[in-house]
Amino acid sequence: MTAFPPPLEDPEDDEHSPAERAAAAARSTWVSVGVNVVLASAQIIIGIFSKSQGLIADGIHSSSDLIADFIVLLANRHGQKAADADHPYGHYRYETAASLALGVLLLAVGGGMLWSAVTKLEQPDAIPQVHLVALWVACGALVIKEALFRYMLAVAKRVKSSMLVANAWHARSDAASSLVVGLGIIGNLLGYPILDPIAAAIVGFMVAR
Template sequence: MMSTATAFESEIKRQAAKRSTMVSVWVNLFLTILQIIVGIFAKSQSLVADGIHSLSDLLADFVVLAANRISHRDADDDHPYGHARIETAASLVLGMLLLAVGAGMLWSAGVKITEPESIPDVSPIALWVALFTLVSKEGLFRYMLKIAQRVKSSMLVANAWHARSDAASSLVVAMGIAGNLMGYTFLDPLAAALVGFMVMRMGGKFSWDAISDLIDRGLEEQEVQAIRETLSAIPGVRDVHDMRTRRMGDYALVDVHLLVDGRISVSEGHHIAATARRRVMEQHRTLDVLVHIDPEDDHGHATHTCALPPRDRLMTVLQEMMGQDLSARIQVQLHYLNGSIELEATLDPASARSPEERQLIEQQLVDIIDHVREIRSVRILESRLLVEREDPRDLPPPHA
């Protein structure tokens, strides 16, 4: 379940994505119309190609808006980890869209270059539109990247660099048109081809990154090490191992094993695990942390431990040896360590009616080793209640 801080951060990111994307929509809508209309009348293939590129940006913006709306929905039964990966899917759609647009540009430009007699002279107005587009796209890139870095959204970063690729392509278009105006007519379709190549390159990068995340790519080593250091600093943690991470949108899912003292209670082990989970979620961009507590290094003894007899079987042996009356007077704690079992029996002194009865209980506990070969040691402890207070949760808070 997402923490309050994470939910607040998610809402800030959603609003930032909506605001920056709407700015991009209106800028790209205006530039698309301007470039395509002027490119057709000015007979500039590269300007038309850049206009189509701007149109792909417009479609990309709508994809981002839709993904941003869906990705921030709460977790449900079908999506227990939430919908954050829709952002990754959106980045994949953006990448595939860029690949398709870039391939079309390359094909069209290649046809023109192989038929130089079909290349017309370009009108000077195309150059002014290309320069205006260049300035507009560079400004849009800087605006979007600033917001994306502030809210740490990979989807918004991808969309911002998409705008930067447009600015770079507009520069190439301006150079191609300028070359055409100076008499080198082939430079206009050549510029269109370069734009297509740049678009395909960016699309390939976005697609590969998105696919890597969708097939559970882990966090960068620096991020993993930072999480490891956070866990190692928690009191009671002796070692951190078998850590696995995977991305969920701009957040991460973490699975980790923590080695603790093998003789602490279950509740103390749970407290360490809960503390570890909370610390990681507070200090790192994580959606959920699954902590497994190990009482020993489970690489060497995991198989042997699983083969040891369970508690119910051991208690049956005890009852058969001691009888229902005596076995009910002791509390048994089992430690499954080093491939064997250590048995601790806690005896309330009041439950032993005589020294002879106590001696009988002790002897029968010792004899269990002969009946269960997996038991390595037997200890008997005395239980005496020294003091007991009311539920601490019902007490008033301490004075400052």
Template sequence: MPYSNYDNLAASSEALDKHAVARHTTWVSIWVNIVLTTAQIVVGVFARSQALIADGIHSLSDIVSDFVVLAAARGSARAPDADHPYGHSRYENAASLFLGTILLVVGAGMLWRGIERLLHPEEIPEVHTIALVVAVLVLVSKEGLFRYMLRAAQRVRSAMLVANAWHARSDALSSLVVAFGILGNLAGYRILDPLAAALVGLMIGRTGWKFGWNALQDLIDRGVDDATTVTIRERLLATPGVRTIDMLRTRRMGDEIVVDVHILVDARLSVSEGHYIAEQARATVMLEPQILDVLVHVDPESDTKGTALQQWPARSVVAGAAEALCRANALTLHDVKLHYLNNGLEADVIVEGLREPARSGTDGADGTPVGGGMEPSSQSVADALTARFGLRAVRVLRVTGDTSAAPDGTDVATLTTPAAKATAAGPAVD
């Protein structure tokens, strides 16, 4: 059963702060890249440096990437709606995939062009000194931009902004390669300029592949890392009433995490108490800042044992048969409580006017029938239900005292003897 509250998932102050930081840092990046792109391409043409022109095209792709980040940040900050109950955080994953694709294509083009020039070294011109000055200026600017953006991204825990920051670092590294290529060209090794251009293309393509692949994995619901999974598991197991957990699954929505889990509780707890334990488990996991939502399914026994609970009869069938049997034996049926377990179905038949609790089945050791000393009518009801449905155990209990005293209108006598095990044939359950 799901336990979730989508009212404040995306409209939190943290989400709004993330959007504001993304907008501010991205605009800073845009203006810096506009200045650098203009300088690199213009100077690269006049200084005849293919490496500097390639780096300028790289900076131009950064501007396009920055506008994609702005659009994604705006979209991911929108509140959940009927069509997107988990919010719009995956705009960030889609944007990261798009950014990676852009970088991969740009890098491949630059690599191809650099290789072409390397195949014709006689056509490589001598580079002007001004190209080296611009390359160093770009290197310093991109490194400063990286440090500024990374601090902001880590403060608001945004994977998309972290990716954009490391994109700036890759730009700085590529500018370093360009500077060395231009320096080598000026020293008489003209082949180093197109070689630097090819290396820049290779670096950009590698960065694009890395970002795009990770974003694609998140879009197809890759689980979180092992350390985060261990933390979630420990929080669940520390919840009072949780015996163990099964089927712990995680997936990312942008920078946030959605958790699905099955918890095992005492099989004979009331539904409301099982729900309470599930809520406690959910609240414990939600203390982790990256958790968006937790869906908790309550199991009375492990789901991993290959159970066949659907083979057992529904409540309406058993209750109808119990009522007919009670009526035939001059008893008044008050309630029927069923326990669907891996090793069989058990029933508590609650009647009015019975002097002693009745049980049906065998003692499970030597096959000796139990139930001696019971009223014949109650014994008949228990035996008939056991034989008809192959129940593991049937307990016939009586109502005592004021029936309005209990929340459900019953005050049932407590059975102090162990449950009997029925021997009647029924559906096979491991």
């Protein structure tokens, strides 16, 4: 007679109940949603008017974070459901699926950024001069994204959620991309216009990686 293993508890965290982990995930993710709405709007709008492709790319990256945040919220909602006839061990694998979806999303966004930047680099004489305001927006975004990353990672570690860790590192990749964009804008302002689309290409590579 075959002995089947008993239903598993949450494999990630024995100290917090599913409800506590779900509440922490929802709270931190909604904070991320609010931050990314403001950042993406500011980066894309200012990027268009300041003629900075790098800043626009960074804004698109921030927009991808919104999609990632809603994937996390969806997985968080379903992952806390109790075991049933179709899922005798619970719904915790929603977190694993969400982590995979985040990775696929980043790959697609990064590929699109690379394609756009390479297209611009094929016509270097047509690259415009960037306005100084783009640099201030990039620097502000860097500070905000790094702070968001530290906050989200702290919550993820507290409740031991791989899904939240993945989303936190998504925010960290945004902080790194803002740094690269800032350097590209500085180069453009110093008389090397090609550095702005190069920064956009680097951001695309970083996101895809």
